[in-house]
Amino acid sequence: MEEVKLLGTWSSPFSYRVLWALELKGIPYQYTEEDLYNKSPFLVKCNPVHKKIPVLVHGGKPICESMVILEYLDGPWPHNPLLPSDPYERAVARFWAKFADDKGTVIWTMFRSTGEEQKEAVKGSLEMLRTIEDLALGDKKFFGGERIGMVDLAFGALAHWLGVFEEIVGIRLLEPESFPRLHKWTKNFKEEPAIKENLPDKDKMLSNFRCLREKLLASP
Amino acid sequence: MGEVKLHGFWASPFSHRVIWALKLKGVEYEYMEEDLSNKSQLLLQYNPAHKKIPVLVHRNKPVAESLVILEYIEETWPENPLLPLDACDRAMARFWINFGEQKGPVFFNLFRTTGEAQEKTGEEVAQILKTIEEKALGDNNFFGGNTLGLVDLSFGWLPHWFEVTEQVQGTKLLDPTTLPRLHAWAQNFKQVPVIRDNLPDPQKLSAHLKRLRGNLLKN
Numbered sequence: 001m002e003e004v005k006l007l008g009t010w011s012s013p014f015s016y017r018v019l020w021a022l023e024l025k026g027i028p029y030q031y032t033e034e035d036l037y038n039k040s041p042f043l044v045k046c047n048p049v050h051k052k053i054p055v056l057v058h059g060g061k062p063i064c065e066s067m068v069i070l071e072y073l074d075g076p077w078p079h080n081p082l083l084p085s086d087p088y089e090r091a092v093a094r095f096w097a098k099f100a101d102d103k104g105t106v107i108w109t110m111f112r113s114t115g116e117e118q119k120e121a122v123k124g125s126l127e128m129l130r131t132i133e134d135l136a137l138g139d140k141k142f143f144g145g146e147r148i149g150m151v152d153l154a155f156g157a158l159a160h161w162l163g164v165f166e167e168i169v170g171i172r173l174l175e176p177e178s179f180p181r182l183h184k185w186t187k188n189f190k191e192e193p194a195i196k197e198n199l200p201d202k203d204k205m206l207s208n209f210r211c212l213r214e215k216l217l218a219s220p
Numbered sequence: 221m222g223e224v225k226l227h228g229f230w231a232s233p234f235s236h237r238v239i240w241a242l243k244l245k246g247v248e249y250e251y252m253e254e255d256l257s258n259k260s261q262l263l264l265q266y267n268p269a270h271k272k273i274p275v276l277v278h279r280n281k282p283v284a285e286s287l288v289i290l291e292y293i294e295e296t297w298p299e300n301p302l303l304p305l306d307a308c309d310r311a312m313a314r315f316w317i318n319f320g321e322q323k324g325p326v327f328f329n330l331f332r333t334t335g336e337a338q339e340k341t342g343e344e345v346a347q348i349l350k351t352i353e354e355k356a357l358g359d360n361n362f363f364g365g366n367t368l369g370l371v372d373l374s375f376g377w378l379p380h381w382f383e384v385t386e387q388v389q390g391t392k393l394l395d396p397t398t399l400p401r402l403h404a405w406a407q408n409f410k411q412v413p414v415i416r417d418n419l420p421d422p423q424k425l426s427a428h429l430k431r432l433r434g435n436l437l438k439n
Contacts, residue, residue, distance in 0.1 A: 049319065049355060061308050068314045075307035091283045091292040098285055099269065131269050 002059030004029040007043050009036060010200050011208055013157035014066040015054045020153050021073055023194040025080045067097055070150050082150040093151050096136050096143060100154035103128045107157070107173075111165040111209070112216045118169070125173050129158075133179045141188055148192055152185075156195075159186040164205045168213055224249035225277040227263050229256055230420055231428050233377035234286040235274045240373050241290050243414045245297040249276075287317060290370050302370045316356045316363065317374040323348050327382070331389055331429075332436040338389070345393055353402040361408060368412060372405075379406035380419050388429045 006022065006029050008015030022029050034043055034053050046055045046062035055062050056069045058076070063069050074081050083090050106128060110121035132155070137143060143151035158174065166172055176183040189195055226242070226249050228235030242249050254263055254273050266275045266282035276283045276292065283292050294302050303310050326348060329341045352375070357363055363371035382394055383406070396403040409415055 049315075049351060058308075063308070063311045063315075065315055065318050068311050068318060071314060072307055072311040075310075087292055087295040088278070088281050088283070090295065091288050094288045094291060095269075095283070095285050098288060135269055 003057075005057040006031050007034050007040075007046065007055040007057070008032075008053045009034055011205060012053060013161050016198065016200075017066045017153045017156055018054045018056060018069050019198055020148075020156065020195055021070055021082060021150075023198055024082075024148060025073060025077045027073070027077055067101060067150075067154065070097075070153060080147070082144075082153070084144075084149070093144070093149060096132075096151045097154040099131075099136070100151070103131075104157065107162060107165065110171070110173075111169060111213060114217065122171060122173070129174060129179055129182060132158075133182045137181045137185060139181070142185065148189065148195070152189060156189070158182070159189045159195075160199055160202075161205070164202065164209055167206060168210050223277075223279065225252060226250070227252045227254050227260070227266065227273050227275045227277070229254055229273050231425055232273060233381045236418060236420075237286045237373045237376055238274045238276060238289050238293070239418050240376065240414055241293045241302065241370075243418060244302065244368065245293060245300050247293070247297055287321065287374060290373060294370065302364070302368070302373070304364075304369070313364075313369060313371050316352075316371050319352075319356070320374050330391065331385060331433060334437065338391070342391055342393060345391075346398070349393060349399055349402060353399050357401055357405055359401070362405065368409075368415075372409060376409065376415070378402070379409045380422070381425070384422055384425050385429055388426060388433055 004022070004027055006015075006018055008019065008031065010033060019031070032040075032042075034040060036053070039051055043053065043055060044051050046057060047053075047064045050064065052064070054066055054069065055064050056072070057063075058072075063072050070082055074083055083093055103124075106121050106124040110118055110125050113121060136151070140146075142148050143155065162174055166174070174183060174186070190199065224242070224247055226235075226238055228238065228251060230253060239251075252260070252262075254260060256273070259271060263273065263275060264271055266277060267273075267284040270284060272284070274284075274286050274289060276289045278292075278296065283289050290302070303313055326341060326344050330338060330345050333341060356371070360366070362368050363375065378394065386392060386394065393399075394403060394406065410419070
């Protein structure tokens with residue numbers, strides 16, 4: 001099997017989506033930590049359009065965008081599939097994966113803002129969580145059913161990053177009483193060995209994101 | 221293959237992406253025009269998360285989000301493939317489809333601004349179009365290579381819709397002198413029979429977009 005490399009950063013949920021997928025499928029890979037303030041020439045060569053992580057390099061060929069990478073992985077490594085085999089179920093999975101990407105930014109907005117903008121973002125975040133709780137998860141253990149799938153990985157930031165953001169801004173969104181299913185899902189998700197053993201250190205995250213928030217609020 | 225219905229809106233490029241894919245694959249379907257100011261109960265039931273068109277209903281099961289629908293159509297009716305067979309090439313196709321999605325809001329910004337703000341956004345749009353021409357299209361006739369593929373359908377709003385929008389918003393970014401290959405692709409795209417025969421009337425579209433822009437500029 002050809003060599004697999006992952007270019008990522010320790011604090012990015014997008015990076016982790018791919019890392020978790022590789023771990024779940026038992027794919028050996030070489031990880032390179034990128035410094036986003038000093039991007040490597042290799043990263044820029046692999047992703048000239050966005051110059052962003054994560055990038056998966058398989059047999060020398062780069063694949064960019066975390067969800068595009070996840071879609072790619074089932075091809076060369078079909079075991080422990082990330083997507084179901086039935087076309088309709090695949091469409092449902094892709095719908096929620098897209099939802100995670102399209103709507104997920106509202107949580108980032110809540111994190112990087114104050115005042116009215118933050119109030120609106122909180123409202124948007126709660127609406128998003130309500131939709132996921134009521135429509136996406138149902139009574140399943142994971143979005144993928146009995147096993148973790150692509151949608152679980154797409155929503156992975158909710159399981160670990162959201163808690164960090166909530167603590168920093170002092171706003172609690174994912175309350176167990178309001179979102180029992182989603183709350184239970186975060187516990188189940190983080191208990192899976194491939195996830196549990198691959199999560200960024202919480203204290204390091206608090207310190208890093210606290211610093212980042214100050215920087216973002218200070219700049220125009 | 222089971223009954224197929226499409227809930228769409230005559231002016232929507234997202235709706236048309238699905239029409240084109242169904243027609244390219246020779247799939248028979250029943251079209252339901254939605255009044256977006258008075259959405260049908262069925263639509264709200266089929267897409268409770270977004271309440272938007274297009275929604276494809278196949279064997280009574282709804283699929284929402286145009287790009288998700290395109291992938292579904294590709295997998296359910298594999299004849300006349302619209303995605304490459306090679307996994308890496310497929311990833312590249314999905315990368316560009318994703319690129320178009322990410323940049324959509326910038327084009328919308330162009331539409332709902334005037335003066336200096338519009339000029340500034342115009343510079344950003346020009347860069348995006350240049351990237352699409354140089355990196356996505358290259359020297360190919362279509363994004364899919366020699367024939368249409370999902371990437372072409374996903375960029376299908378550039379010909380026709382963006383051209384009409386440019387007249388309405390007073391810009392001239394998709395220009396044959398600055399973007400010869402992309403401009404040529406846009407004209408070729410519109411000549412493909414399935415596309416040519418399934419485009420909204422330009423006058424009706426222009427009036428619709430003028431109204432939309434007027435409302436956006438007022439608020």
